[in-house]
Amino acid sequence: MQTRTPGAPEIQADGDRVVQAAVPPLVQLPPKGSLADIPFTNAAEAAEEPLLSRKDGTGTWRDVTARDFRNEVVAVAKGLIAAGLKPGDRLAIMARTTYEWTLIDFAGWAAGLITVPVYPTSSASQTAWILKDSGAAACVVENVDQTRLVSGERRGLPDLAHLWQLDAGAVAQLTAEGRELPDALVEGRRAGLTPASVATLIYTSGTTGRPKGCVLTHANFFAEVDNATELLHPVFKSVSTEPASTLLFLPLSHVFGRMVAVGCLRARVRLGHAPSIATDDLLADLAGFRPTFLLAIPYVLEKVYNTGRATAEKIGRAASFDRAAAIARRYGEAVVARQAGRGAGPSLGLRLAHALYDPLVYRRIRAALGGKVRYAICGGSPLGERLAAFYAGAGVMVFEGYGLTETTAAATVTPPLGPRLGTVGWPLPGTAVRIAPDGEVLLRGGQIFAGYWNSDSGVPAVEGWFPTGDIGELDADGYLTITGRKKEILITAGGKNVAPAPLEDRLRAHPLVGQCMVIGDNRPFVAALLTLEADGLGHWQRMHHKEGLRPAELAADPELLAELQKAVDDANSSVSQAESIRKFRVLPVEFTEDGGHLTPSMKLKRAAVARDFAADIEELYRKRPR
Structure with a gap:
């Protein structure tokens, strides 16, 4: 990949109002290939490197090497081919965030299929709509309840020929069914994919009506993850003797979690999966896996903060926690101001107060996240300036981002060493942001989707720009702030x-x-x-x-x-x-x-x-x- 040093956005203004910010791409899109190639490239270049970790029945995290993952992908892909699935067929996946989800995803691509995520919490009618609208030929579910749910709708799903259940041995079953097929069949399916091929249909959340299937290509993902990886060196790449790793607990049925899984395997960042975000379950998984960075939604970071305060209140130290939180916010604001060249950093008094509370409060917050986390990427909705400042002061720098399903996740992200609290950062390299006269945020970039499934209207556009439906503003340096939804x-x-x-x-x-x-x-x-x-x-x-x-x-x-x-x-x-x-x-x-x-x-x-x-x-x- 050809890369260059990231620079500040190119700004366009209309009088005193900044109307456009653009950042050139850091990475050229690959002229050929697809996401299906990632496990094979990794195995060829770093066969023994542990790229994933999975928790066994005893709760121990065990590494999966690049070679082992490639071999499993091939075995499952052969099983999908043996079942009669043809290139371009849709394979639905309905499960929590697990190793098997990612395995099935990459195996589906290796077999030339289009994967279709379904939220594991979806109702029968929601599931039936996605399976019918996508024309799914096969569906992999996690458990018996989901099997019953899909089975109850099969009369209205004439295209659905196969239903496999993960906790009933779906991976072993597919591996056995494809064992006699030659690996060359998988090679042939992979060779038939190009960057322009459809990788997945991800359905919108349906806040105002029926969910719509967003058609995302392999090129969309390359534009997203390659530029994000090159930009976020402190997060996706090792910056010390500690190899980069993350524990993914976001749903893989959401574009953010999916982008993270693809990005980690593409960048060879060790990836673990946590199926539950219940407080006790997630804290236990974080403690066992000990990631160096996290991908989160505000809810999780709010939960960790609120749990810390509740614990302090329970032992009669709420006032002390509140003082520590106030100091952390001031410290974080000062650190961010210094990085932006707008201040001298924390004063001596603030540094002394911060050092006092670090072992009492901040270290415990970091311990709740596993102990090694120093960076977090937060998306989905705004985190809030005060909580972002608190985490920065507690030793966890939060990179906020903004994007949609239609933009393959992030369209903007906080630039490394250039955070600005309260904003969602600069345009991701290769992306341009424009503010329409009515305040709507418009986007351009290689990660913009190919349109909605079963729609002839193409990609929505306003003078060649994708309209997000969000209202925002750009500051003089190109940082975007989202202020609301146009329809809200x-x-x-x-x-x-x-x-x-x-x-x-x-x-x-x-x-x-x-x-x-x-x-x-x-x-x-x-x-x-x-x-x-x-x-x-x-x-x-x-x-x-x-x-x-x-x-x-x-x-x-x-x-x-x-x-x-x-x-x-x-x-x-x-x-x-x-x-x-x-x-x-x-x-x-x-x-x-x-x-x-x-x-x-x-x-x-x-x-x-x-x-x-x-x-x-x-x-x-x-x-x-x-």
Whole structure:
């Protein structure tokens, strides 16, 4: 790969307003080949290098070499060919984040197939829609419940010829079925793929309707992962005697997790899989695997922070934790300012205070992430400036990024040694960002998808740019800040435009808040619906001796409401008075995917929430606030 040193974005302005930022690619796209070649190239160049680790039945992490992974890919690919699957057939994968998911993915590519992720938490109707719309010829599921779910829909899936179950021995079964076939068949299938071949169909989360299948090519992934790898040397490549490694707990059915898996194998970064993000399970896996960097969504980093504070409160040291957190934020802000050339760095007093709290608080935060983590890449939604500053001060630099399924994950990312808190960084090398007159973020780049499956309309475009539906702004140096969704901008009865996302993101960072939806369209003021976070609520009940209260009683408890009002006041401090939340209502239920209020990627289905809680919304506006 030909590379060059990354530089600052090329900026275009319209008067005082920056309207475009672009960064040239660091890597030239390969003229031939596909993602299917990655395991074979790795085995040829570094056969004994441990590229993956998998946990055995005793909980011990055992390495998988490049040669071993290549051999497994070939064996499973031959089984898929033996089953009669033809080049271009769609192979659906419905499972949690496991080694077998990645194995099936690469085996499918090696057999010339198009893989189709399905969230393991999908309902029967959601699963049936994706399998039918994609025309999946085969499906691999994880367990018997998923087998029953798919089997119950097979009458309406005439294209689905095969259904394999991982925990019932699907890998061994496919290996046995293909054992007599020559390896040359796999070589022939690989040779038939080009960068322009379709690699996968990833379905959108469906916040506003039926999920749509995004057609992503092998070239899309190369443009994404190769440029990201070359840019993020401190993360994807070893910068010391400690080999780079990461534990993937993001769902592989989401484009972010998928890009990470491909990128790690492409860059030969040791990869582990963690199927559960339940707090105890994930912390145990982090402690056992001990990654050097993480790919995360804000929820996980918020959870680690809130768990740390709850532990401190339980032993009577909440005030000490809060002081340590404030110092970490100030320290992190000073470090980031120094890296950007906008300050001298932490003062002597701040360094001394930071050193005092490092063994007491910050080291424990790092230990919760496995002990070796120094970098984290965060995407999915904004982390929030304060939490990013806290982690920077605690010794974990967070690189925020922004992208969509349609952009093969990241379109922007924090540049190494150039973080700017509160932004989602610069355009990824090879990408250009433009701000439309109405504030919509428009994108260009090699990672932009090839269109929607079963659609003749092509790639959506505004004067040759892909419209994201997000609202944002570029600063003078080309850093992008996302301020909301175009379709979610609220306009109050007084004509004030309000972006709900910043308020919602800040409120969700509070340990008591599970989900929140800001409302106020055509209303006299801004209000919010809140749900309670189970772990944070349980801790609060124990600390306040209110374990026996029912959900409806908790939703009206004066002490709890006062605590939540502080969280609302804190969120309001980041916006103008006209944009601030004047009233809120606590719902005695949770927003869940099963309840129809969240997508599989934890995004709010606003129309569904507004419909199902219309009475609660009307109650908020019956009496105006003082």
